[in-house]
Amino acid sequence: MARLVMKFGGTSVADIERIGVVARHVKREIDAGHEVAVVVSAMSGRTDQLVAWCREASMLHDAREYDAVIASGEQVTAGLLAIVLEGIGINARSWQGWQLPILTSNVHGSARILDINGAELIKRFRERKEVAVVTGFQGINKETGRITTLGRGGSDTSAVAVAAAIQADRCDIYTDVDGVYTTDPRVVPRAQRLEKVSFEEMLELASLGAKVLQVRSVELGMVHKVRIFVRSSFERPEDIDPHGTPPGTLICDEEDIVEQQVVTGIAFSKDEAQIAVRHVPDKPGIAAAIFGPLADASVNVDMIVQNVSSDGATTDLTFTVPASEYQRSIDVLGKAKSAIGFARLDGATDVAKISVIGIGMRSHAGVAAQAFKALASRNINIRAITTSEIKFSVLIDAAYTELAVRTLHSLYGLDK
Amino acid sequence: MARLVMKFGGTSVADIERIGVVARHVKREIDAGHEVAVVVSAMSGRTDQLVAWCREASMLHDAREYDAVIASGEQVTAGLLAIVLEGIGINARSWQGWQLPILTSNVHGSARILDINGAELIKRFRERKEVAVVTGFQGINKETGRITTLGRGGSDTSAVAVAAAIQADRCDIYTDVDGVYTTDPRVVPRAQRLEKVSFEEMLELASLGAKVLQVRSVELGMVHKVRIFVRSSFERPEDIDPHGTPPGTLICDEEDIVEQQVVTGIAFSKDEAQIAVRHVPDKPGIAAAIFGPLADASVNVDMIVQNVSSDGATTDLTFTVPASEYQRSIDVLGKAKSAIGFARLDGATDVAKISVIGIGMRSHAGVAAQAFKALASRNINIRAITTSEIKFSVLIDAAYTELAVRTLHSLYGLDK
Numbered sequence: 001m002a003r004l005v006m007k008f009g010g011t012s013v014a015d016i017e018r019i020g021v022v023a024r025h026v027k028r029e030i031d032a033g034h035e036v037a038v039v040v041s042a043m044s045g046r047t048d049q050l051v052a053w054c055r056e057a058s059m060l061h062d063a064r065e066y067d068a069v070i071a072s073g074e075q076v077t078a079g080l081l082a083i084v085l086e087g088i089g090i091n092a093r094s095w096q097g098w099q100l101p102i103l104t105s106n107v108h109g110s111a112r113i114l115d116i117n118g119a120e121l122i123k124r125f126r127e128r129k130e131v132a133v134v135t136g137f138q139g140i141n142k143e144t145g146r147i148t149t150l151g152r153g154g155s156d157t158s159a160v161a162v163a164a165a166i167q168a169d170r171c172d173i174y175t176d177v178d179g180v181y182t183t184d185p186r187v188v189p190r191a192q193r194l195e196k197v198s199f200e201e202m203l204e205l206a207s208l209g210a211k212v213l214q215v216r217s218v219e220l221g222m223v224h225k226v227r228i229f230v231r232s233s234f235e236r237p238e239d240i241d242p243h244g245t246p247p248g249t250l251i252c253d254e255e256d257i258v259e260q261q262v263v264t265g266i267a268f269s270k271d272e273a274q275i276a277v278r279h280v281p282d283k284p285g286i287a288a289a290i291f292g293p294l295a296d297a298s299v300n301v302d303m304i305v306q307n308v309s310s311d312g313a314t315t316d317l318t319f320t321v322p323a324s325e326y327q328r329s330i331d332v333l334g335k336a337k338s339a340i341g342f343a344r345l346d347g348a349t350d351v352a353k354i355s356v357i358g359i360g361m362r363s364h365a366g367v368a369a370q371a372f373k374a375l376a377s378r379n380i381n382i383r384a385i386t387t388s389e390i391k392f393s394v395l396i397d398a399a400y401t402e403l404a405v406r407t408l409h410s411l412y413g414l415d416k
Numbered sequence: 417m418a419r420l421v422m423k424f425g426g427t428s429v430a431d432i433e434r435i436g437v438v439a440r441h442v443k444r445e446i447d448a449g450h451e452v453a454v455v456v457s458a459m460s461g462r463t464d465q466l467v468a469w470c471r472e473a474s475m476l477h478d479a480r481e482y483d484a485v486i487a488s489g490e491q492v493t494a495g496l497l498a499i500v501l502e503g504i505g506i507n508a509r510s511w512q513g514w515q516l517p518i519l520t521s522n523v524h525g526s527a528r529i530l531d532i533n534g535a536e537l538i539k540r541f542r543e544r545k546e547v548a549v550v551t552g553f554q555g556i557n558k559e560t561g562r563i564t565t566l567g568r569g570g571s572d573t574s575a576v577a578v579a580a581a582i583q584a585d586r587c588d589i590y591t592d593v594d595g596v597y598t599t600d601p602r603v604v605p606r607a608q609r610l611e612k613v614s615f616e617e618m619l620e621l622a623s624l625g626a627k628v629l630q631v632r633s634v635e636l637g638m639v640h641k642v643r644i645f646v647r648s649s650f651e652r653p654e655d656i657d658p659h660g661t662p663p664g665t666l667i668c669d670e671e672d673i674v675e676q677q678v679v680t681g682i683a684f685s686k687d688e689a690q691i692a693v694r695h696v697p698d699k700p701g702i703a704a705a706i707f708g709p710l711a712d713a714s715v716n717v718d719m720i721v722q723n724v725s726s727d728g729a730t731t732d733l734t735f736t737v738p739a740s741e742y743q744r745s746i747d748v749l750g751k752a753k754s755a756i757g758f759a760r761l762d763g764a765t766d767v768a769k770i771s772v773i774g775i776g777m778r779s780h781a782g783v784a785a786q787a788f789k790a791l792a793s794r795n796i797n798i799r800a801i802t803t804s805e806i807k808f809s810v811l812i813d814a815a816y817t818e819l820a821v822r823t824l825h826s827l828y829g830l831d832k
Contacts, residue, residue: 016472050492056432057496058503065502068510069495072488076466079485080473086481087474094484098514099561145515 002169003035003125007136007159010044012174012233013077016084023084024237025174026131030090032242035125037132037166039159040081042073063108067138067149071097074135074155082133092131093124097147102139102158104148111148113139113157113220118165125166134162153214160217164224171226172248173213174233179249180205180212182414183266187402190415193247194264198254201264204357204391218251227252254359262360262367263412266405270352270398273326274303274383275319277333279343282315286340290317293336299325303353303384303395314343318384320395323349351383352401355393356408368392374411380404418585419451419541423552423575426460428590428649429493432500439500440653441590442547446506448658451541453548453582455575456497458489479524483554483565487513490551490571498549508547509540513563518555518574520564527564529555529573529636534581541582550578569630576633580640587642588664589629590649595665596621596628598830599682603818606831609663610680614670617680620773620807634667643668670775678776678783679828682821686768686814689742690719690799693749695730695759702756706733709752715741719769719800719811730759734800736811739765767799768817771809772824783828784808790827796820 008022029036050070054061078094085092104111124130136155139148150157163171179193199222206215212230221228231248240246280286294301303320321329326349361367384395396404424438445452466486470477494510501508520527540546552571555564566573579587595609615638622631637644647664656662696702710717719736737745742765777783800811812820
């Protein structure tokens with residue numbers, strides 16, 4: 001007997017027929033003797049419709065009202081799934097965010113979950129064998145009593161938070177892929193599914209472009225030690241052996257991974273832009289003069305490289321920003337030109353960041369050096385480098401992205 | 417300065433454009449210095465969609481989950497209207513049934529409102545000049561914390577209940593007609609709009625087929641002395657003089673109606689069926705033997721006529737039931753045939769009930785006699801009669817419905 005959270009996204013609950021498939025997935029676990037809480041998103045397309053109405057209503061809509069409107073989507077799905085479950089003989093009840101309650105911060109539209117009391121759900125698992133169907137993506141602000149939402153993809157976070165609250169043995173995220181891969185299979189057909197990946201690695205993989213899971217859900221899993229299992233929602237419930245090990249990727253604590261690879265995966269992002277600030281005075285405080293105004297403008301700066309001064313008087317400072325914030329960054333720096341005292345700004349938007357991730361790097365030296373050598377042998381120029389304990393990233397010309405990813409994927413033995 | 421409740425139904429909030437018209441109606445009242453709570457229904461067609469999903473999910477759906485699903489419709493409208501109001505510079509916030517809270521009984525799908533605390537709304541009227549946008553049709557059960565709904569047309573009742581809770585001066589029901597008429601204008605083109613009608617009369621008019629207002633909203637208005645004003649939602653907000661008297665019908669206390677008519681209106685219903693139980697023993701307890709089983713089967717019996725026995729041994733007993741319950745009634749009585757001891761059952765479904773309503777009847781004798789005479793002169797046969805203090809009804813062949821309504825409308829001087 002285990003206690004499970006099962007999370008289903010919008011395409012899995014797009015109509016009553018698919019909600020029926022979800023119900024049969026739940027039945028499989030109940031029949032196997034497990035206790036189950038289900039977390040659901042809104043029916044596919046429904047949130048988009050509600051968002052469109054809010055925008056039509058007013059371009060400057062009140063975030064509290066926006067949340068009240070769009071939170072209705074998950075309420076519909078939760079009620080419908082409870083009805084379908086009861087129709088196939090399973091005790092179930094829906095729980096809206098405010099009913100549990102799921103307490104959140106007051107930042108409407110991107111609230112953070114603060115607390116969930118799981119006692120009532122556990123009581124009902126035991127006394128009534130009742131499945132809890134919980135609305136994802138939403139909660140309630142304790143002080144104001146208003147409905148809050150967690151932002152796009154927030155249902156993943158809801159699922160992990162509910163799992164923590166009920167001390168679930170596992171949080172199953174049913175999604176349109178059957179797990180986390182060593183890299184994007186569209187770029188490297190020989191990419192392999194990872195059986196297990198640590199929270200730390202998944203955080204790097206998720207934030208660097210593997211769009212399987214919301215980053216915050218992984219953070220929450222790491223903090224509360226919730227084992228997250230990413231698996232396919234396309235398998236027929238009847239084809240799954242409830243006592244077997246289905247295909248998928250388990251995101252878990254580092255200690256639970258016995259055979260650690262040096263490199264776990266290769267992530268990449270083309271949504272990058274590089275800015276070079278040329279000939280700035282080489283003196284203390286210059287970094288603050290450049291990055292202060294950017295921080296004030298809420299620009300996310302990454303991959304900072306300060307060249308060694310050749311003349312002892314001026315130097316170049318380069319860094320990357322998300323491509324969507326490129327123009328704004330140029331504008332901000334242009335306004336601060338006299339304060340910073342640079343000669344000119346150079347920029348490039350046709351760049352890509354390739355990241356190599358692996359917990360094993362901690363104990364293996366020379367992992368990055370192998371990459372630099374392999375890329376050089378392909379004549380791929382490295383524009384910038386950053387490293388951390390379990391990953392390193394290189395910035396290259398975007399045209400070489402696929403070649404670089406395939407080269408590194410082979411280099412570290414990740415090909416099937 | 418007055419305090420108003422404004423209620424808008426589904427067609428008035430069918431899309432963002434129409435919600436914009438509603439907002440301008442609200443703005444007109446705010447600009448005139450009034451305090452306003454708005455009660456809204458779901459966008460037209462939305463509730464039908466949600467109900468269809470519940471039915472598709474399971475024919476035997478849990479009423480609590482059904483309520484959770486369909487209550488989402490009003491939540492969307494309330495949020496959107498609040499957004500539109502703020503967009504035109506009016507402070508507003510939405511209130512879902514559980515937020516106020518609107519406490520109801522536990523009968524899911526047709527709950528009754530038990531209590532609403534209006535103090536917070538009144539505080540916000542005063543301190544923030546804030547418009548309250550309240551979801552109609554729903555509330556929360558205090559014991560279980562589950563969302564309840566009030567049944568079709570329940571938003572009228574919500575509006576009157578909110579008006580009572582905030583001691584509103586008037587509850588304006590915006591609808592697709594501009595008031596209550598002396599009879600159905602499709603049958604009698606010369607029907608007139610009533611300026612005022614008493615709660616008691618409106619109850620009779622509403623329950624007898626004038627589908628302007630939900631009956632329970634009128635009952636609630638009568639108990640809490642809430643003046644209800646039925647008016648058109650089709651007038652452009654800009655065409656209405658906020659200080660004038662717009663077209664409409666005020667439903668109010670009898671004392672507020674200075675010039676009382678003897679007859680206020682003529683209602684009719686073709687959804688009737690008559691059943692005659694022939695040759696039952698003429699002895700005590702026979703009515704109980706017949707109506708007991710019908711009551712057990714929840715059949716609404718109306719217009720009971722027991723003929724005087726001609727032979728002293730047996731008699732005929734006739735009564736009406738709603739046409740939709742006719743076959744079930746025949747079945748119930750068939751099963752009880754030996755217990756009742758009747759000879760046979762005769763039935764007719766092509767009958768209509770014509771009702772003449774007027775508070776003035778209390779003090780005027782012979783009002784009904786005039787009708788009988790007029791109908792006889794038209795060769796309309798009366799199959800049954802019932803009377804009460806402020807109305808009488810006659811059952812006739814359905815074919816004569818329009819002729820009878822027109823005849824009585826003229827007879828009592830209601831033609832324009």
